[in-house]
Amino acid sequence: MNLDDFLSWFNSTGVNTENVNVSYSITSGFGLYSRRELIEKDFLILSLPEHLFIKPSFNTNDLTGFEHLIIYLLEEKTNPYIKFLRSIQCIPQWRYYPNDKYPQQLIDKMKKHLNKYNQSRNKILQYNDDEFQWAYYSINTRCVHFNMENDSKDQDDNLCLIPYLDFVNHSIEPNTISKFNSLTRSYEIYSIKTIDFNEQITFLYNPHSNVDLFIEYGFILSLNPYNQFNIEYNLEQFLSNEQIQIIKSYNYWNLLEFYSGDNDLSWTIIKAIELNINQSQWSPYDDPSSKDKYQLKNKMKEFLNLIQQNIEKDFQEWITDHFIVEKNILYKDFLTTLHDTSIVIDKSIITTYIYFYQFITSQIK
Template sequence: MGRTRRKRRHRKVPPFQKQHTQSTAASDALKLWLLDQNWVPTLDLEPHIFPETGRGLMALKDIAVKDVLLELPKRLLITTLTVSESYISRIFLSDKIYDAQCVLATFLLYEKHLKEASNWKPYLDSLPVSYSNPEFCSKTEKTILPEFVTSQLSLLSRKCKVSYLSLMETLTILRSREFVCPHCTLSFDKIITFSDFTWGYYTVNTRAVYLDGTENIRINIKGDNLALAPFLDLFNHTCRTVAVAALIKKKESEFYQIKSLTSYKRGSQVFINYGAHNNLELYMEYGFVIPQNPLDEIKFDLSDIKKCINISRTVYNFLRVHNLDDNMSFSSQGLNYSAKNVLFICTTSVQKNQWMQKMFRDNLDSEDLSRVNSLGLKILQMKKSQLKQDLQKMKRCRYKSGSFLSAVQLLEEFIQVLESCLKIICE
């Protein structure tokens, strides 16, 4: 999912920053297809292009708290059960265990390959052709991304690659058994390229919803709790709204329902909340960043502390044995609890047997806090300087993809968090 470029700082910023394909034609066609499938809308919501987010859903009437935003029949969800009842279920009948992301991605690619013959074509046509997760940065851009992004990206990329190679191994075996596409007689290992699989994998990653419970299906799947919900993925995210989702039963049928706990005026954009995600998580998983995300934090570790102060072996071993250094960070609210405790231990002159007592009783005096803040400022300035250097290097990149621009915005947001934290510490 893409996004618009960040507004200048002196302008009022919205609580979201995401952009879909800049057209409602495909989403309008999707809505008509759903209506043809006997879907009954619970509210008047219309695809619309908004200045800040691009494509989203607009309320055509006022929406009250607890109104049902969407109620989609389970039969219109793409689940692993859908795959198990399809032609390609044979791919997943081996002894291997596949994750639901791979299974759903493979199904999307097969249906996309069918083109007009696919029953899911209106939904497939509504999906973006690319995404703005860091995976979709160019090779040159990836070499410029900061280490805290590339370290996570390497894990996600490896997971996707391993999933693809495992799938290809199965498809190669099936080719020898003459398992081919019934529409074109091509073998599936020729149909599904790594580039296509990456698109499908991230389509599921950015758009799938979680369902409680597991399906009763024939194929072996790890984490069988994902589903793709047509029309639902037109909702944009904000951390300033609350909505609840659940699988409900009405008579003999099941529905995926989303209920809003926020009211909306007619003509405004209707949002849902993807969960409690900071901007790094949003960028890695969904490909966008929201301004002034209250969940943002900039983490640091003992190696950062050691660049600013000498740590004795006794202190170092104590922190590691008790895992006290696992979650140190700066936020717009200042140093977090773990950071304060670790910096206290690194700077205190009291005896070791008093450390725990002072920490857990929250009994740090003014001198303790002064030393903590002094060291915290040194680390903060060091992190801020590194972020600024990374940002300058990124901005010198001549051609910037949407994915890379999201990374630029991420660093700008992190620098702003550190500036807010600086004010708190200096008070």
């Protein structure tokens, strides 16, 4: 089934699509583009009525809504939308490569993702791996949150697929927002800034880091303010066990992340480092005493230097492991690679590292 067949079916549903066009690009696949001369801010671009939503049916209790949709996608043979989905590549590329050589933070998140994937796989055994994988990622990459008004608060029970809406690509500087309008019972896309003719329509899926985008969707962004970098491992090298226990007792341990969009270190990180210079009078809520401030600044530098060394070491190991694949890229023109979105698979590690490397070095003054 090709795009034209899908679009002619979709047009027969009566939805007004006069403001948008579907077209394909090599970097982000299909997407929606404006076909109006100029779209003003706060303009209703597209309205998709509820009768088009594909919702989970919940006729077997031990499956989540997500899993019901997997089965629906695999069983439904006539729906033109599902037929079209079968022709779209939706499986993140990393699934085809061995992934034990990635940096630890990526591996940890991949494991969580794979655990969830396998939980569903083990409940739905009647399809082969390829079929299951296609259905799983079609839903994972395309579904939207939708309150099913059942008793479950589980997000896997409150989602649906909305044909056509699912052509919209993600951006950290989106030009639209989309939301369900309970009065019109439609999912609507509104402009949040003016949009030129042929400009791509985008919204923010979620404030996802590159690691999350890479795992869940198979792409990354070269400038992503939502990149985050967990520093637990570095703190374990920097603080004593007793100091770590103090941080944990205040529930600070899970809040120890750098965000690449932030200009400064967070309060929790500053307080964690401060423990290293003054444990006896430490309180998580007070500013460091003026006497300690100078010392604290030096401790910060020391800590950031440690992170920098760890990143360099990890990165060096990673380059060695990927030497054959990345030889030319890494040694010929590293910076160009950062902006070349056609290299999806390994670039995420490079960009994520470079991001934090830059962030950390900018803090060491």
